[in-house]
Amino acid sequence: MSDSIEHRHIVIVGSGFSGIGLAIKLREAGFGDLVILERADDLGGTWRANTYPGCACDVPSHLYSYSFAPNPDWSRTYGTQAEILEYIRAVATEHDVLGHIRFGSELLDARWDQTWTRWRIETSRGPLTADFLISATGLFAEAKYPSLPGLDTFAGTSFHSLHWDHDYDFTGKRVAVIGTGASAVQFVPEIQPEVAKLVLFQRSAPWIMPRLDRRTSRLERQLLRRIPLAGKAIRGSWFTAIEGFGLVGFVDKRFRHPYELLGRLQLLRQVRDPRLRRTLTPDYMIGCKRAIFSDAYLPALDQPNVAVVTDTIAEVRSHSILTRDGTEHAVDAIIYGTGFTPVPTAFERFVGRDGLSMADLYRKQPQSYLGATLAGFPNFFCTLGPFGAAGNQSAIFMIESQIAYIVDALIAMRTRRAVCIEVKPQVQQRFLDEMAQRSKSTVWVTGGCTGYYQTPDGRNAGLYPNWSFEYRSRTRRFDIDSYDIDSRDDEVHEVRA
Numbered sequence: 065m066s067d068s069i070e071h072r073h074i075v076i077v078g079s080g081f082s083g084i085g086l087a088i089k090l091r092e093a094g095f096g097d098l099v100i101l102e103r104a105d106d107l108g109g110t111w112r113a114n115t116y117p118g119c120a121c122d123v124p125s126h127l128y129s130y131s132f133a134p135n136p137d138w139s140r141t142y143g144t145q146a147e148i149l150e151y152i153r154a155v156a157t158e159h160d161v162l163g164h165i166r167f168g169s170e171l172l173d174a175r176w177d178q179t180w181t182r183w184r185i186e187t188s189r190g191p192l193t194a195d196f197l198i199s200a201t202g203l204f205a206e207a208k209y210p211s212l213p214g215l216d217t218f219a220g221t222s223f224h225s226l227h228w229d230h231d232y233d234f235t236g237k238r239v240a241v242i243g244t245g246a247s248a249v250q251f252v253p254e255i256q257p258e259v260a261k262l263v264l265f266q267r268s269a270p271w272i273m274p275r276l277d278r279r280t281s282r283l284e285r286q287l288l289r290r291i292p293l294a295g296k297a298i299r300g301s302w303f304t305a306i307e308g309f310g311l312v313g314f315v316d317k318r319f320r321h322p323y324e325l326l327g328r329l330q331l332l333r334q335v336r337d338p339r340l341r342r343t344l345t346p347d348y349m350i351g352c353k354r355a356i357f358s359d360a361y362l363p364a365l366d367q368p369n370v371a372v373v374t375d376t377i378a379e380v381r382s383h384s385i386l387t388r389d390g391t392e393h394a395v396d397a398i399i400y401g402t403g404f405t406p407v408p409t410a411f412e413r414f415v416g417r418d419g420l421s422m423a424d425l426y427r428k429q430p431q432s433y434l435g436a437t438l439a440g441f442p443n444f445f446c447t448l449g450p451f452g453a454a455g456n457q458s459a460i461f462m463i464e465s466q467i468a469y470i471v472d473a474l475i476a477m478r479t480r481r482a483v484c485i486e487v488k489p490q491v492q493q494r495f496l497d498e499m500a501q502r503s504k505s506t507v508w509v510t511g512g513c514t515g516y517y518q519t520p521d522g523r524n525a526g527l528y529p530n531w532s533f534e535y536r537s538r539t540r541r542f543d544i545d546s547y548d549i550d551s552r553d554d555e556v557h558e559v560r561a
């Protein structure tokens with residue numbers, strides 16, 4: 065039997081920081097037969113999709129960028145969405161990977177075919193097969209909406225921060241914002257001066273830390289261009305400062321006190337009204353959810369045209385929102401700042417050897433080996449897989465660790481002429497036991513909050529409960545002994561023939 069479907073050595077799904085970085089490093093290692101499937105019409109992932117006003121990273125850009133592509137020209141400490149998108153595009157262009165991307169090509173289904181030792185992939189633009197499948201689909205792909213009675217009856221304008229309506233004129237409007245996560249903290253100060261009234265529905269107050277953002281001077285940029293080591297030093301300093309937050313995350317919750325004090329001082333300094341201050345004081349330990357850095361959010365809430373409502377929403381009506389205490393808030397628009405679905409749809413579409421999807425496995429228990437491979441999924445890799453994401457550290461640091469691991473795995477396989485690898489179940493189990501043990505006392509599960517750091521039953525949803533630099537050293541080399549390897553290439557080719 066011959067297989068006439070297009071076949072590729074490597075298929076990567078997603079063209080954000082992960083997919084682009086993977087393609088660059090795989091090409092450098094001599095893997096040229098690769099395709100990136102991207103459902104959107106442009107690259108950039110998160111930074112293409114989120115265009116709401118104020119959208120920017122919350123890890124300083126000298127750190128929130130590829131280590132192999134430093135950029136001396138960041139205009140601010142924290143690059144804006146447009147600037148980060150431009151950066152990814154420039155890196156992809158410079159490293160010549162644009163030609164590998166198939167835009168408008170959504171992965172619909174991917175199943176492991178044991179007989180042919182390959183992945184069978186259905187996309188919106190037809191089928192293909194691949195020796196290796198790499199998920200680079202990110203964690204924040206689809207918008208999450210609250211389930212509120214009457215939501216569909218709202219007659220005004222409504223949209224999610226991920227689907228910002230740039231044509232909507234906020235001037236003089238009464239606007240409800242539902243949710244107080246990282247996106248809301250960024251867009252609320254942008255729209256507050258324009259609207260007549262802003263009603264912020266808050267379920268829990270986030271910890272807001274000083275952002276220390278500023279424009280970079282021309283002199284600074286010139287220096288960084290001339291002395292690349294200076295850029296590395298800045299990157300290293302930010303890395304160390306942010307890594308220190310691990311003390312709160314997974315070392316000992318008592319380390320939270322100085323950070324909480326900083327948050328409280330910021331609140332005291334920026335909000336004059338003591339009642340509002342109480343409303344905006346978080347009721348859980350800092351670090352339980354990702355801490356948010358903003359100098360503009362709290363002052364915006366302290367303005368006369370803003371009301372912070374903590375009563376539970378009872379019902380959405382055609383032109384208002386009714387809270388349980390019986391108050392009806394008349395609004396012209398509702399903006400959902402309610403974040404993202406905890407299990408991206410792509411996870412439903414990767415189906416392993418036993419017919420179970422990555423989502424099926426995840427819902428049983430967040431699982432992977434090193435956040436990069438998965439038992440039951442031969443020749444499959446992922447970035448930011450369960451226990452491969454960091455609490456506060458730059459996601460790109462973790463992604464680059466995973467890229468190095470994946471590239472090293474493929475080199476090891478090439479050297480051994482191996483056709484199939486799969487992490488040994490007992491190795492994965494040992495890793496998961498270690499993750500569970502280390503997670504028990506983390507602030508993410510014991511800090512008194514609920515959020516996307518936790519599964520519905522209160523377990524660690526997939527953060528790596530140790531230092532990112534420890535993760536880096538653990539993923540530096542592909543540990544081939546942890547894998548079942550099939551080097552029967554001649555045999556397999558005979559069967560196929």
Ligand SMILES: Cc1cc2nc3c(=O)[nH]c(=O)nc-3n(C[C@H](O)[C@H](O)[C@H](O)COP(=O)(O)OP(=O)(O)OC[C@H]3O[C@@H](n4cnc5c(N)ncnc54)[C@H](O)[C@@H]3O)c2cc1C
Nearest residue numbers: 078080081082103109110121122123170171201202458459
């Ligand atoms: C607003 C916002 C701000 C953030 N700020 C920070 C920050 O400051 N610091 C930090 O560390 N992290 C931050 N993050 C997290 C951020 O997602 C990661 O840092 C990083 O961008 C992830 O890159 P990625 O390539 O893995 O995934 P993504 O950027 O999400 O890219 C995934 C790509 O996969 C594509 N895709 C998904 N499913 C399919 C499919 N079925 N078929 C084809 N293509 C598909 C998507 O279209 C997308 O282009 C932020 C996230 C958001 C939403």
